[in-house]
Amino acid sequence: MGTEANELLQRSKSLLDQFDPATHPMTKFTTGDDDHVGDDYFLDSGDKIRYFLESDAVDKDGRLNRDKQKAVNKIGHGLHELDPAFRRVTLENERLRSIVRDLKFHHDPVALQSMVITKQQQIGGEVPEHNDSTFLYTDPPSALGFWIALEKCTASNGALSFLPGSHKTTPVTKRFVRLGSGKGTGFEALVSPEEEKAAQEQPKGEYIMETCEPGDLVLIHGSVLHKSERNTSPNTRFAYTFHMVESPPYAKYDEKNWLQPTETMPFSRVLPPGEIAVF
Numbered sequence: 001m002g003t004e005a006n007e008l009l010q011r012s013k014s015l016l017d018q019f020d021p022a023t024h025p026m027t028k029f030t031t032g033d034d035d036h037v038g039d040d041y042f043l044d045s046g047d048k049i050r051y052f053l054e055s056d057a058v059d060k061d062g063r064l065n066r067d068k069q070k071a072v073n074k075i076g077h078g079l080h081e082l083d084p085a086f087r088r089v090t091l092e093n094e095r096l097r098s099i100v101r102d103l104k105f106h107h108d109p110v111a112l113q114s115m116v117i118t119k120q121q122q123i124g125g126e127v128p129e130h131n132d133s134t135f136l137y138t139d140p141p142s143a144l145g146f147w148i149a150l151e152k153c154t155a156s157n158g159a160l161s162f163l164p165g166s167h168k169t170t171p172v173t174k175r176f177v178r179l180g181s182g183k184g185t186g187f188e189a190l191v192s193p194e195e196e197k198a199a200q201e202q203p204k205g206e207y208i209m210e211t212c213e214p215g216d217l218v219l220i221h222g223s224v225l226h227k228s229e230r231n232t233s234p235n236t237r238f239a240y241t242f243h244m245v246e247s248p249p250y251a252k253y254d255e256k257n258w259l260q261p262t263e264t265m266p267f268s269r270v271l272p273p274g275e276i277a278v279f
């Protein structure tokens with residue numbers, strides 16, 4: 001995987017070179033609850049290659065305070081469909097299909113929400129505790145993250161941390177939804193306020209950090225709590241991630257989810273035509 005990881009890293013860097021800040025609405029993205037991510041640049045990015053900025057890279061007048069290549073926090077969310085290098089790894093990858101068959105997690109997975117997370121040196125924003133099924137809700141929950149380190153991930157450049165066993169003990173209590181025309185996005189409760197409070201107050205245990213090498217693949221169960229700290233180091237921490245969810249009749253993708261398939265770009269199946277994983 002080392003060579004492929006390097007190819008994706010170089011491709012990510014050339015995408016950063018192509019970024020045109022002049023046409024950018026200076027949006028930013030965080031998974032934090034307080035941030036109202038309300039703009040179309042984000043909501044319409046599922047079938048495009050768009051750039052989301054580190055909040056510390058934009059000054060109060062909305063201008064970048066550093067080189068554009070060092071200002072982007074993430075590129076998403078249609079890389080796996082639109083860019084040949086990312087497509088090869090995600091949708092045209094026999095080894096990935098073997099993993100899918102071996103995992104016995106999905107019968108008929110589709111791929112969605114691909115991103116390069118750059119976690120820039122010194123300012124790379126933290127990703128607060130969350131689970132991915134909150135963001136890609138299906139009934140029943142079926143999200144699975146594929147996260148590939150493109151650079152060395154360390155304690156100082158924001159390696160991922162996980163709360164062991166939380167996928168079995170922590171309920172998905174809210175979902176990230178489109179609020180309707182012009183209203184952007186927000187979190188919708190799936191449980192009563194009392195249940196949410198009880199979930200927050202549960203003893204949580206210790207997060208475990210997973211440092212890794214370029215090319216390492218980390219599989220993230222849709223219900224496991226995970227996070228990453230701010231990158232305070234002089235090194236970037238590029239990673240490529242995409243997700244899979246189960247498709248009908250095994251699970252139903254929710255029409256309120258922030259990310260929706262489009263007519264021109266439905267979610268692509270991962271297994272070859274006609275194949276359903278049997279288990």
Ligand SMILES: O=C(O)CCC(=O)C(=O)O
Nearest residue numbers: 117127132145228239241
């Ligand atoms: O790469 C990161 O720092 C966070 C990634 C993450 O939380 C995710 O892919 O769900």
